[in-house]
Amino acid sequence: MNAPIVAGVGLRLEDLHASLRDPGLDTMNFLNEVAHRFPDAVSFAAGRPWEEFFDLDALPRYLAVFQRYLSVEKGADDRQVRRTLLQYGRTKGIIHELLARNLSLDEGIEVDPESIVVTTGCQEAMFLALRVLCATSDDVVLAVSPSYVGLTGAARLLDREVWPVQETENGIDLDHLVAQVMAVRAAGKQPRALYLVPDFANPSGMSLDPDTRRTLLDLAAEHDFLILEDNPYSLFHVEDSPRVPTLKALDTDRRVVYFGSLAKTCFPGARVGYAVADQLVSAGAGVRLLADELSKVKSMLTVNTSPLAQAMAGGKLLEHGCSLEAANRAEIAVYRRNMRLLLQGLRKRFPERHSRGVRWNFPRGGFFVVVTVPFIADDAMLEHSAREHRLLWTPMSHFYAGGGGTNQLRLSISAVTPEQIEVGLDRLLALVEEQAR
Ligand SMILES: Cc1ncc(COP(=O)(O)O)c(C=O)c1O
Incomplete structure (x- = not known):
């Protein structure tokens, strides 16, 4: 909930640093805020590392x-x-x-x-x-x-x-x-x-x-x-x-x-x-x-x-x-497994290359896969995807300063379980089918 506006010194955004009016600076907050509002959604959005191996007892x-x-x-x-x-x-x-x-x-x-x-x-x-x-x-x-x-x-x-x-x-x-x-x-x-x-x-x-x-x-x-x-x-x-x-x-x-x-x-x-x-x-x-x-x-x-x-x-x-x-042998195994499952899962649901107008790339590692879809994948579509399909991803347009990536989304494999990958990809398929209607 936003804090109530109270009386006090009034500042105008135009008088503050120009970067504050740049939508690019809102990206992180916007994505976090959507994730926060739909906590039960499957999230392919977060680029955070796998946290199941985090160990507080190791700190001392x-x-x-x-x-x-x-x-x-x-x-x-x-x-x-x-x-x-x-x-x-x-x-x-x-x-x-x-x-x-x-x-x-x-x-x-x-x-x-x-x-x-x-x-x-x-x-x-x-x-x-x-x-x-x-x-x-x-x-x-x-x-x-x-x-x-x-x-x-x-x-x-x-x-x-x-x-x-x-x-x-x-x-x-x-x-x-x-x-x-x-x-x-x-x-x-x-x-x-x-x-x-x-x-x-x-x-x-x-x-x-x-x-x-x-x-x-x-x-x-x-x-x-x-x-x-x-x-x-x-x-x-x-x-x-x-x-x-x-x-x-x-x-x-x-x-x-x-x-x-x-x-x-x-x-x-x-x-x-x-x-x-x-x-x-x-x-x-x-x-x-x-x-x-x-x-x-x-x-x-x-x-x-x-x-x-x-x-x-x-x-x-x-x-x-x-x-x-x-130090990361277990994490590396998780990311490898997840990348394999995500790419296999995409192929299973979109069997022909270009099937339903969906394509993706084949990263040789890391956390991210880019999927091209036959609709505009912007912030409004992310909101819709979260609300109606309980599925989060990141609009690629956030990463292009001069426009681009309008029908692409970034899927992250780093913080999901195999079950979530399956459920999330089913939901992606449902979103694609819905948008084709
Ligand atoms: C390409 C790239 N550089 C830097 C960072 C941020 O690193 P740090 O958390 O150490 O600031 C990230 C985090 O997602 C990243 O993806």
């Missing part, structure tokens, strides 16, 4: 494991351990060395821990990078479109332009990328960086093949822009699809700023993410790491990421030898 253990790491590996005495966990702390974080080990083990990325900034979720890392890299409003960011709303939203808060680059079956249309880079320059602006999720993107589920990754890195060098690689999902690949190296693992030129999130591999409640920013920044006679510039902004934004939250994530990392792949 993680804390103890991290405390032991501080005292044994880092040589801290009791007083220093207490201070590290309970005081204001190092702006760049206290689990950077563990994250560097993790990146080496799970991703084949070798980085100096000093180039890592631990952030309050990956969301903060995106904000810091945009703040630091875009000096003026002439510095724009390119983003593979459809794009994750966290990136476009952060750019909006910072009054920075995001120019879309079309997606293809290979994850990115490289010709369109070059055309957009030229168009940005022709408009008298600078393309500072390209944002993308190369592995099982949110929202599309698409991935870049290895050749496309290498060509993209070459193009970034040729046209002189950075790459912002966001990688929350790469561990969740399906069985028969081998891992492909991340852009950062292929980056010999320090051209990739890498964003990590522990939301899907630990638990989102910790709000721990990070940026790897090993680019060199010359300052007078000296040279610094871009991570140190991000850290300056962070010191004025969130000061430091909660050390208690970092300790939980750090303890979990340590318990698994710093491999998040090892």
Whole structure:
């Protein structure tokens, strides 16, 4: 229920920051609010991780494991351990060395821990990078479109332009990328960086093949822009699809700023993410790491990421030898099973390709599948679907800044049981049949 309007200072929305009038900023709240109103609906909407393995009893253990790491590996005495966990702390974080080990083990990325900034979720890392890299409003960011709303939203808060680059079956249309880079320059602006999720993107589920990754890195060098690689999902690949190296693992030129999130591999409640920013920044006679510039902004934004939250994530990392792949074996099995069941279930209900005008893509991992339907899948249709069919999904149009995805919906497999997948797909079929009448 909304709070009653009471008398007091009156503010006008027009006088507040322009981003507040951008429907993009309402996306998360709108989707949460619909889910809240229809709690008994089957939800393919939430991109949240599987929570059945969340274990409150593990938290004291993680804390103890991290405390032991501080005292044994880092040589801290009791007083220093207490201070590290309970005081204001190092702006760049206290689990950077563990994250560097993790990146080496799970991703084949070798980085100096000093180039890592631990952030309050990956969301903060995106904000810091945009703040630091875009000096003026002439510095724009390119983003593979459809794009994750966290990136476009952060750019909006910072009054920075995001120019879309079309997606293809290979994850990115490289010709369109070059055309957009030229168009940005022709408009008298600078393309500072390209944002993308190369592995099982949110929202599309698409991935870049290895050749496309290498060509993209070459193009970034040729046209002189950075790459912002966001990688929350790469561990969740399906069985028969081998891992492909991340852009950062292929980056010999320090051209990739890498964003990590522990939301899907630990638990989102910790709000721990990070940026790897090993680019060199010359300052007078000296040279610094871009991570140190991000850290300056962070010191004025969130000061430091909660050390208690970092300790939980750090303890979990340590318990698994710093491999998040090892820590997530059970979750990986759930996501694989769910992806298989969803794709099989779609084929069962829509047996011909294009049957009833319904098509979908075949992600090789991650949380999301995009379904194209023969009707407008907008917010009003979502409301109808929730009310009449008890079925939630996400309209793809939320992920296109300049319009697009009007007859597409995103289905998430991460937080549903096999039974819910079956019931939910039956309801999707009923919705499609109803709309065809
Ligand atoms: C592509 C992408 N990047 C970043 C995030 C957010 O990460 P965090 O929860 O660490 O802020 C998400 C979460 O859904 C995501 O899908």
